[in-house]
Amino acid sequence: QNAIDLRRQIGDERGVAAATANVARIQLRQGQYDAARAGLQQSLEIVERIGNRQMVANLHNEIGVLEERQGRYREALQRYRQSLALLRELGDQRALAESYNNIGFIYYQLGDFDNAAVYAQQSMQLYEKAGNREGQMLAGQTVVPGDTIAILQTSGATPGAVSTATVTVGQSTSSPWSVTTRHDATPDPFTFAAVLGADTDTLYVSAAATLAG
Secondary structure, three states: OHHHHHHHHOOOHHHHHHHHHHHHHHHHHOOOHHHHHHHHHHHHHHHHHHOOHHHHHHHHHHHHHHHHHOOOHHHHHHHHHHHHHHHHHHOOHHHHHHHHHHHHHHHHHOOOHHHHHHHHHHHHHHHHHHOOHHHHHHHOOOOOOOOOOOOOOOOOOOOOOEEEOOEEEOOEEEOOEEEOOOOOOOOOOOOOOOOOOOOOOOOOOOOOOOOOO
16 A cells, blocks of 8 residues: 555556556455455556556456456456457467457357367467467367367376376266276295206206296
């Protein structure tokens, strides 16, 4: 609050907006959604007034995240689309890819799988163009009916180790597992033939015995 007051005293509206948004982000992390929404909205109104379009786009997106966390998907969609419109004009490809992915996820939550697939694909294309592997993985997390999924799982490093993985799609969850083979420490019986009439102080080599079991 001191930072906000100081910025206001010197007439730094952009600084006031930034400081107000920072406080709101802390409130969001603490689950104070109403206070966070009010702070982000106040910051948004300031940057709209001074014409900082990048900050306007970012704040619409952040309010969308807040609405999404509360399950207010239609309100989140509205905010995300407002952010997207500005980002298209600004040409911020990284933020644009993230925005497409956000909208695709909301459509998925709303059960509109066709639009979810369209926006997820647009996000994937931008991430691929930028060589952003992390972004590609993020965009690939949205699935729609007809998609196929698979699991890559590394087995345990020790005998008898159990490895698990959990996959959740919507309300369905599967937890496949693997168990490494335990080593058999008990061999089958084996014998060596005796050497009868052996000379003294002489080295003898038996026939080889193959271990099994």
